[in-house]
Amino acid sequence: MTDGTGVHVDDFRDLNDEPTNPVESKAVVSKSPTQLALARLRKDRLTMVSVYIVGFFVVAGISAPIVWWLGLIDPFTTDTDLINEYSLPIGSWGGISGDHWLGVEPGTGRDTLARMWLGTTLSLTISISATAIAMFLGVVAGIVSGAGGGWTDTIIGRIIDLTLAFPQVLMLLALATVGIAFVEEVLHVPHGNPAAAVYVVLVLGLFGWTGIARIVRGQVLTLREQEFVQAAQMIGASKFRIYFKEILPNLWAPILVTFTLMMPAFVSAEAALSYLGVGITPPTPTLGNLLTDSLRYADSVYVYFFVPAVLIALIVISFNLLGDGLRDALDPKGHR
Amino acid sequence: MGKKLKRGAAVFSAVTVGLTLAACGGGGESGGGGSNEPGEPGGTLTYLQAFPFESADPHRIYYGVQLANWRRTFYRGLVAFPMSEDPDVSNTPVPDLATDTGTTEDGGKTWSFTLKDGVKWEDGTDITCEDVQYGTSRVFANDVIIGGPNYTLSYIDVEDYPGPYTATEEQQAAFEDAVSCDGKTVTFRFNKPWADFPLAAAGMMMVDPYKESFDEGAKSQWKILSNGPYKVEGGTWDKNSGAKLVRNDQYDPATDDPEALRLALPDVIDWQINPSDTAGELFNDRMIQDAGKDQTAITNARVTAPQLPKVTGPVAERYVNVDSPFNSYLVINAKTVTDLKVRQALAMATNLNGYVKALGGEKVASPAETIVNPGLPGATDNPAFADDNNNDGNFDGARALLEEAGAVGYEIKLSYPKTPTADKAMAILKEGWDSAGFKVTLDPLGDTYYDVIASPDKDSDVMWAGWGADWPSMMTILPPLFDSRPNISSTTCGNDYGCFQSDEFEALVDQAANAGTVEEQVEFLQQADLVLGEQIAYIPLEITKFNWLYGSKVTGFTTTAASAAYPELGLIGVSN
Numbered sequence: 012m013t014d015g016t017g018v019h020v021d022d023f024r025d026l027n028d029e030p031t032n033p034v035e036s037k038a039v040v041s042k043s044p045t046q047l048a049l050a051r052l053r054k055d056r057l058t059m060v061s062v063y064i065v066g067f068f069v070v071a072g073i074s075a076p077i078v079w080w081l082g083l084i085d086p087f088t089t090d091t092d093l094i095n096e097y098s099l100p101i102g103s104w105g106g107i108s109g110d111h112w113l114g115v116e117p118g119t120g121r122d123t124l125a126r127m128w129l130g131t132t133l134s135l136t137i138s139i140s141a142t143a144i145a146m147f148l149g150v151v152a153g154i155v156s157g158a159g160g161g162w163t164d165t166i167i168g169r170i171i172d173l174t175l176a177f178p179q180v181l182m183l184l185a186l187a188t189v190g191i192a193f194v195e196e197v198l199h200v201p202h203g204n205p206a207a208a209v210y211v212v213l214v215l216g217l218f219g220w221t222g223i224a225r226i227v228r229g230q231v232l233t234l235r236e237q238e239f240v241q242a243a244q245m246i247g248a249s250k251f252r253i254y255f256k257e258i259l260p261n262l263w264a265p266i267l268v269t270f271t272l273m274m275p276a277f278v279s280a281e282a283a284l285s286y287l288g289v290g291i292t293p294p295t296p297t298l299g300n301l302l303t304d305s306l307r308y309a310d311s312v313y314v315y316f317f318v319p320a321v322l323i324a325l326i327v328i329s330f331n332l333l334g335d336g337l338r339d340a341l342d343p344k345g346h347r
Numbered sequence: 348m349g350k351k352l353k354r355g356a357a358v359f360s361a362v363t364v365g366l367t368l369a370a371c372g373g374g375g376e377s378g379g380g381g382s383n384e385p386g387e388p389g390g391t392l393t394y395l396q397a398f399p400f401e402s403a404d405p406h407r408i409y410y411g412v413q414l415a416n417w418r419r420t421f422y423r424g425l426v427a428f429p430m431s432e433d434p435d436v437s438n439t440p441v442p443d444l445a446t447d448t449g450t451t452e453d454g455g456k457t458w459s460f461t462l463k464d465g466v467k468w469e470d471g472t473d474i475t476c477e478d479v480q481y482g483t484s485r486v487f488a489n490d491v492i493i494g495g496p497n498y499t500l501s502y503i504d505v506e507d508y509p510g511p512y513t514a515t516e517e518q519q520a521a522f523e524d525a526v527s528c529d530g531k532t533v534t535f536r537f538n539k540p541w542a543d544f545p546l547a548a549a550g551m552m553m554v555d556p557y558k559e560s561f562d563e564g565a566k567s568q569w570k571i572l573s574n575g576p577y578k579v580e581g582g583t584w585d586k587n588s589g590a591k592l593v594r595n596d597q598y599d600p601a602t603d604d605p606e607a608l609r610l611a612l613p614d615v616i617d618w619q620i621n622p623s624d625t626a627g628e629l630f631n632d633r634m635i636q637d638a639g640k641d642q643t644a645i646t647n648a649r650v651t652a653p654q655l656p657k658v659t660g661p662v663a664e665r666y667v668n669v670d671s672p673f674n675s676y677l678v679i680n681a682k683t684v685t686d687l688k689v690r691q692a693l694a695m696a697t698n699l700n701g702y703v704k705a706l707g708g709e710k711v712a713s714p715a716e717t718i719v720n721p722g723l724p725g726a727t728d729n730p731a732f733a734d735d736n737n738n739d740g741n742f743d744g745a746r747a748l749l750e751e752a753g754a755v756g757y758e759i760k761l762s763y764p765k766t767p768t769a770d771k772a773m774a775i776l777k778e779g780w781d782s783a784g785f786k787v788t789l790d791p792l793g794d795t796y797y798d799v800i801a802s803p804d805k806d807s808d809v810m811w812a813g814w815g816a817d818w819p820s821m822m823t824i825l826p827p828l829f830d831s832r833p834n835i836s837s838t839t840c841g842n843d844y845g846c847f848q849s850d851e852f853e854a855l856v857d858q859a860a861n862a863g864t865v866e867e868q869v870e871f872l873q874q875a876d877l878v879l880g881e882q883i884a885y886i887p888l889e890i891t892k893f894n895w896l897y898g899s900k901v902t903g904f905t906t907t908a909a910s911a912a913y914p915e916l917g918l919i920g921v922s923n
Contacts, residue, residue: 087778088778089701089705089774089775089778091704091775096704096709096710097653097656097707097708098706098708099653099656116771117653118704118705118706118707118771118772119771119774119775203788288793292770292789293767293770293771294770294774303767304767304770307767311656312653
């Protein structure tokens with residue numbers, strides 16, 4: 012990362028990890044802000060734990076289709092020999108066995124671990140795609156709004172207000188049929204789950220950009236008064252260059268933080284939408300529809316009930332902690 | 348149009364979302380113990396219900412449970428089904444307001460009933476022949492009296508009669524010729540034979556009496572003028588909270604046959620309605636706990652499948668498991684799946700045992716071998732389905748059939764109303780069919796399910812459906828579901844969801860309709876079912892079972908064919 016802030020790197024040193032006693036002098040090591048941030052991050056144990064958990068989920072998410080393709084997990088094959096006459100799993104812990112580490116699904120005997128694993132992939136894919144769309148829209152709108160100022164700023168500001176005032180959950184449910192038809196016919200996405208997934212991604216993305224747009228705009232308002240931006244303006248750089256070559260590289264900290272905070276929110280949103288009947292439908296698993304199904308077994312199959320809830324909670328908490336940790340680490344004026 | 352099965356909170360019942368199904372046959376054996384002997388009069392019975400009725404007006408009632416329970420409390424019929432656990436007894440009407448079960452001298456085209464002396468409305472006035480005539484006429488005003496069964500419209504020998512509210516004098520006179528009064532004797536004249544009319548009159552309320560001076564048309568929707576052993580305190584039913592039923596002092600048991608029709612044991616029935624989504628499950632949790640006032644309570648909310656493991660020990664003594672009059676089945680789209688071998692392969696590879704297990708096991712459903720509910724007279728297994736596999740699905744046999752037809756990899760779109768339970772049950776069917784060489788895609792649909800599958804140009808190949816008989820006769824199952832003539836028009840396939848058409852089948856239906864006796868009719872309809880089986884017009888799935896719990900101080904709890912396998916309110920009392 013370049014030192015785009017125009018602040019001399021050494022200015023950071025005495026604020027942070029340099030010993031206060033100058034007599035005991037070490038060799039003076041020059042550190043970039045990134046290195047400083049990473050050093051702060053490493054000292055934060057809670058955040059480091061969440062980094063590992065997030066890493067674990069990301070690896071799990073990427074590996075699920077491969078493991079499935081290799082035939083090591085099987086999220087779809089039913090086995091009614093594993094369920095009893097009440098259609099609940101046979102065995103006292105939701106059917107946990109050597110073959111089924113997290114038990115089996117009531118009603119069908121499908122392997123819970125396999126469904127969770129593939130469900131994590133789909134849920135993370137949906138939430139990361141939606142976050143990416145929201146971030147892209149938000150950052151562009153924020154930079155244009157902040158740097159452009161004047162009428163542009165006013166118009167974008169009002170659009171943000173309008174989007175925030177929009178009853179989005181209601182509209183999302185009411186427009187699901189029309190919206191999915193639009194996705195199928197105009198965007199030529201195949202009918203069924205692919206179309207539903209694209210609809211959810213688009214809706215989450217198109218309604219989720221306002222927060223980051225406002226944060227970015229605020230940052231840009233400060234940045235555009237800085238010398239390096241004014242210098243670029245004076246030598247006649249194009250607006251595009253100023254926006255995206257001069258200003259954008261200085262925004263990566265808030266963008267990264269917002270990303271890690273927005274993504275788990277979308278994991279929860281996918282689950283909520285699934286409960287309300289919009290989104291990917293079974294037998295294709297997502298964390299949302301697994302959670303929805305598990306609620307019916309709250310007082311009969313405890314293992315099956317807790318596994319999706321705990322998994323979603325873990326993902327959301329670890330991403331949130333990571334986001335908080337990053338914010339603290341990246342902000343030299345923070346408390347830690 | 349079938350009688351309605353109200354979706355309970357039961358997990359399985361969710362499969363039957365928004366059905367217009369029917370119920371009147373049924374029966375089956377009571378499972379659990381409990382005190383089946385009728386108790387003593389007196390006390391207060393609490394009746395818990397988790398959905399609202401659509402109306403309290405007798406001519407607008409179509410829910411099976413409401414028709415059955417209200418026959419015992421408010422609305423006596425000309426004839427009624429007796430309260431017996433033996434379905435043969437319970438499916439045979441006995442006189443109620445009339446002195447006999449109806450007489451016909453021309454093979455069912457004309458039916459006469461004579462009213463008993465001393466039968467009264469709750470305001471003390473006599474029930475007259477004109478009340479029966481007026482009640483029958485109201486059903487024709489189907490823009491005002493919305494929602495009830497309307498079979499009489501196509502049978503009663505009158506043309507262009509708009510009902511009593513807007514009829515001209517001539518139209519009214521023509522109707523009063525078709526349904527005429529002579530003293531206390533009412534005579535119905537039909538345009539075709541109606542051999543099982545007394546069954547229809549007992550099971551539905553479309554020829555029940557109604558007092559003209561009490562009628563306010565649509566405004567009478569929630570008003571009750573009782574002629575039975577109970578009346579509603581205040582006279583008006585509250586849709587979303589129910590009502591308190593107290594003794595009707597104008598009801599004279601001497602005009603009735605209480606042993607057979609209504610013991611009316613409790614002094615008060617506190618009928619509580621809670622239409623929230625979770626109420627049914629909560630009611631059954633209360634039944635399991637059996638505390639305080641719930642000891643004298645019953646509910647018509649079914650026990651949900653995940654609650655069943657809790658029904659053990661003393662709770663199991665207050666539990667009944669019974670076959671309901673409702674069946675579910677798969678319809679094959681005759682327009683898209685035209686090859687008989689492919690249809691046979693589908694039937695052969697249907698894993699019914701797995702399907703039933705996914706619904707919640709043998710306590711909530713049992714595999715069916717025909718669309719005709721076993722509680723109906725003449726129900727026999729259809730060899731096309733009974734012989735094709737052992738209900739586990741014969742995947743190799745089905746694959747051989749597909750190979751013969753050169754259709755391995757045949758694509759099937761399976762549509763069904765989306766519920767969590769249905770998602771799983773359908774996944775089991777899909778897997779069986781897939782392993783036989785089909786390529787199945789699941790197509791879960793929302794609220795307007797039946798509108799979607801009735802459309803003539805849908806692309807679904809196989810569709811789930813549910814149905815129950817309106818009265819104990821196959822006439823209310825096979826013709827309404829597979830006769831193309833009343834069903835199919837340019838815009839819809841009606842209840843014939845697969846747009847099935849067969850001249851052979853329709854000829855048998857005509858012979859059945861014109862049969863002079865019920866026995867002949869049954870024979871023709873059995874043959875008609877064989878035709879449907881040979882052509883695989885449908886694939887039977889399961890016979891729905893009902894699970895009931897009741898309080899420990901409730902006496903005489905049972906279900907009968909007459910109560911559509913719901914609690915038989917006429918026998919139930921509370922011990923002091």
